[in-house]
Amino acid sequence: MISLRTHVKNVERWLKELRDHTEANIVIMLVSKKVDLHHLCAVSLDDAKAFAKQVHTFFMETSTLEALNVKNAFTEVLTQIYRIVSKKALDIGDDPTALPKGQMIKIRNRDDVSAVKNAGCCLS
Secondary structure, three states: OOOOOOOHHHHHHHHHHHHHHHHHHHOEEEEEHHHHHHHHOOOHHHHHHHHHHHOOOOEOOOOOOOOHHHHHHHHHHHHHHHHHHHHHHHHHHOOOOOOOOOOOOOOOHHHHOOOOOHOOOOOO
């Protein structure tokens, strides 16, 4: 819930700062909380949705008092993060520089393991 129109400018500044200091593909959701107090809102639902679309974020109304969409907001963010991570994994594809997935590393014998352990900085 944005109770003052001036808060919209704050959101714009926060989004700019966030995007300036993170990766381009982060998931951002604007959450209108306390929608049970709709009579105190200075920004209409349609304006909030339009703003979220304009700044390329997800948008959801929530109310903990009414148990409305709180879990759904978290689920949506996690779903979008999963989609991004999955797409990255697919984009890597057959890239020879990518880390191997599900491959076993064979150690020739126990002496090899002991030599690595003894060379470390932390001895027991």
